[in-house]
Amino acid sequence: MVELAHATRLHPLQAGNPDVASASVTLADNATRVSLRSRADAVAALSGTLGLALPTKPKTTATSGSRAALWLGPDEWLIIDDVDSSVAADLAEAKVLHSAVDISHRNVGIIVDGRGAAAVVNGGCPQDLSLKAFPVGAASRTVLGKIEIVLWRNAENRFRVECWRSFANYAYAFLRESARDVAV
């Protein structure tokens, strides 16, 4: 039997340098965030107001332009949009029963980007982040080390980590520390 040689490519920076980061950890831009709550019968109307179909399945999201809705629970969504978004005003016009609370300053967004992004997050997040279990567009409330986060995969190798502002130092330091360990 002839063995096929499986040559793998080696990046010059990675030869003998396992600490070369293959993912970056950066701060997301300031954003508008709303915690949106409602019952199932208001979802259609609120979707119309928001201009996107509010997701109704666990671990899913919907986006439209800069606006995104992350499913966090059967009656709970995290809406994220640009800092000058009209989303709060839009929702104030909605006549259906709902609760919209501005949490723009409550949360901080951190972006983990690069080939090792999933491994960096898996340094502290116990979820299965394979593309099969956590595909592009998946989001969920979960944990990172000792804190609660919302995790959103918005590209194959890019995650947005949202946490409360006083935990941001911890989350950022944790992800940076984890990124030191990931050279894929």
Added chain:
Amino acid sequence: MSTSTHSGSNRIHGAGRLTPAKTVRFTFDGQNLTGLEGDTLASALLANGIHLVGRSFKYHRPRGILSAGSEEPNALVDIERDKSRRQPNVRATVQEIYDGLKVKSQNRWPSLTFDVGALGDVFSPMLPAGFYYKTFMWPKFAWKSIYEPRIRAAAGLGVTPGEPDTDRYSNRFAHCDVLIVGAGAAGLAAALSAASTGASVIICDEQPEAGGALRYESAVTIDGQPGYEWAASAITKLRALDNVTVLTRTTAFGYYAQNFVGLVERISDHLSSPALDMPRERLWQVRAKKVVLATGAIERHLVFANNDRPGVMLASAARLFLNQHGVAVGRKVGVYTSNDSAYAAAIDLKNAGIDVPVIVDTRDNPTSAIVDAARSLDIEVLTGHAVFSAGGKRRVSSMSIQPTRGGSERKVAVDALIMSGGWTPSVHLFSQSRGKVTWDAANERFLPGTYAQDCVSVGACNGTDGLQATLDEGLAAGEGRTSPIVATNGTEWTGGMIGSAPGAGADTSVKAFVDFQNDVTAKDVRLAVREGMHSIEHVKRFTTNGMATDQGKTSNLHGLAIAAEALDRPIPAVGLTTFRAPFTPVTFGAIVNHARHDLFDPTRETPMHDWHAAQGAAFEDVGQWKRAWYYPQAGEDMHSAVNRECVAVRNQAGIFDASTLGKIEVVGPDAAKFLELLYTNPWEKLGVGRCRYGIMLREDGFIYDDGVVGRLAEDRFHVTTTTGGAPRVMHHMEDYLQTEFPHLNVWLTSTTEQWAVIAVQGPKAREIIAPLVEGIDMSNEAMPHMSVREGKICGVPTRLFRMSFTGESGYEINVPADYGRAVWEAVYGRGKPLGLTPYGTEAMHVLRAEKGYIIVGQDTDGTVTPHDAGLTWAIGKNKTDYVGIRGLLRRDLVANGRKQLVGLKTVDPTIVLEEGAQIVANPNQPVPMTMIGHVTSSYWSENCGRSIALALVIDGTKRLGETLYVPMPNGVIEVEVTGMVFFDEKGERLNG
């Protein structure tokens, strides 16, 4: 025979797989030695003729290298990179050598070859198993002060490092379809098979490379290749696959519920100068759909007199040292066995040119071809014989042979003695998975029986004998479609002996070791039985057999067999062994991994934190929060700083960071209805723009939390909670909403961190902030005490509360958190010329106590009702339902004799009571006195010019004006019971 002396005199030219040119220098107890790249410390020491590597735990007997794997009980050493990176009890058989490796032997003084502690061996008849339970009973006091410390100092192995560990450790969570533990023949077959299905596969092995027993099984071929080469090509193939993760130097140490398996990957322990940033170890927390255990088997020693002499070792170890490392464990190697596998070692040694004078086989008539093969190499084979004892002290020098049924003794000079008592399947992880082992009586071994999880055992750990059967089993476990793998010339591993060998039986008193690491002999096990220990669990604890860090990998079965024999009961009746994690010792570093230093626990800081720090504030930990405690100025101690801050608030104004207060936004048409149910107070009629102080009870009627609630709109409330109570109050409310009141249309959102909160309190508060505020009429009439308005401050949105926790007229400015620092600075800049003074949590506590405002958790302790706390006014008298309403009616809660919150004034106003101090009615009663209450809050009040205190006292409100006593170590303090308000009793300042 030609030898290379460069990397040790026992290096055999042409043997092994290491490269002679790749030398590595290291030291052992200061001695400079050379080994080869790929050597373990054990193989390198043996190459240099060093067998004596340590002293034993209890008797300080000289010890050598027993095994070539992680089961090693003897060869434990201390490895030091530098002072902060020193590791005791490292197994020399696991540690790979690197240039500059510094190794020290352990548990010896002054030196390894001359050890004073070895006197313990001479006096060992006085130190039987369990001796410390019996010998040192008298006098009683001496145990703690003399016996225990000395015994502990004399026993033991390595010394704990004293410096903080500077290495980094990492963590990775991973999921896979199939986790395969062990990359020997069985594990590799399973991995190739599983990988072919496209499943995600993780395969790990504790060794630096794959192969398992194929690393020394010299005659084996698989698919036409030598076994070792087949393993190497298989692992290369697996590494190249996207769906396979190969982890070498990685030990699966713990198997937990739902196929959760803990692995430790050793990343830098084998490197000479690891990159500074490189983690030393990585913890893998793997959740697998299916686990394949391919953990192999561990060879047992034989239990005979002086079987612990350096140079006496497992046959398979000698074989690995020869075939992998090219090292001969001796020049004249005796063999003692009870099964076939040791013959293979003897043959390999003989073929390498080593003198193998004799194979002693306890079996009367072994018939395998391998016995004849040994004979045909002119090795003497003595069947029906046993080694009754090993000679020599720091190195074995001879073996004394007798027929098993007795007869004349023959002594053969040797410089190494290799042995095999047979193979014990490694069922550790299976057992950890809560699987039940069964006793295979025919082959005297425990095998996996009933599985508790989605797991399968393959190969030697499953009792599968023969290489072909092992490969077939591995392929099947992988559930893939791959062509068969064909093996030839595998070694037979069945058979062997458990318990004491001939010459170490019940009628003898020789030192035949069962457990090397804990110095337990066959005699000790029998003593335990005589002392009445009839279950193996008791025998283990009495003798400590199997309880060392090696977890009795070589000793458990022997101990069990000896106990069973002494009890004259079958082995399963004496007990099954349960294995617990970790399989091998795991460093604290790996377990803790990232959670060190700043990442030990989150430290929560408010948006204004850096400002406080720049002002020199002292901080107080409140849960995970850092709160500004007080702001000392030059020359001030805490006391004078707090006094200054308290006076400034009452005379001019103070500024306080209240951002940590919990905040919950309650939204929905039923919001008021919901609050009616959660708080004792009425809410329906609270006007929009008004605030109310609310009390929240548990179902049992006791105070759970309190806070001010503002109504922003008909359907929107801004609720505040205590700092520490924020998360639990949110959960409490959510719990009731979901389980008791799901019909209500209301939702809760935590906004604690959305808002920075700047409290400005004092007579000048309005004057200071009014010019910064837009869109809000701040006049007393338009915005009275306990109101809330939305508008702008410094150009950013604000929820401006007029409220007070100081008794002064004041405001709490809520702004979106990112603006907190800028607004704080603007307010401070404007207020400073008017006397505005930053004050911390300590001044806040004093100011509220001057007004008799309680702090939940300080003045209450979970057994205090609103009535007890003087807050009856906060209960809606016409309300028919709220959480705790029925609890409040319980007989005990309305009875006389409850502790009630009152004020205390010391008769001597300069004395500040101690918080927690007990209160009595009569200080002259005999001890123990009847205590009628305790101090909950106590401060020096500069504003009152005296000390003040709050206390819970039985029937306190009926005692106003009474004199009570606080007995303290330095004398009794006389106090007067007063109302709770010490300053501005009428509350006029609130409306200023």
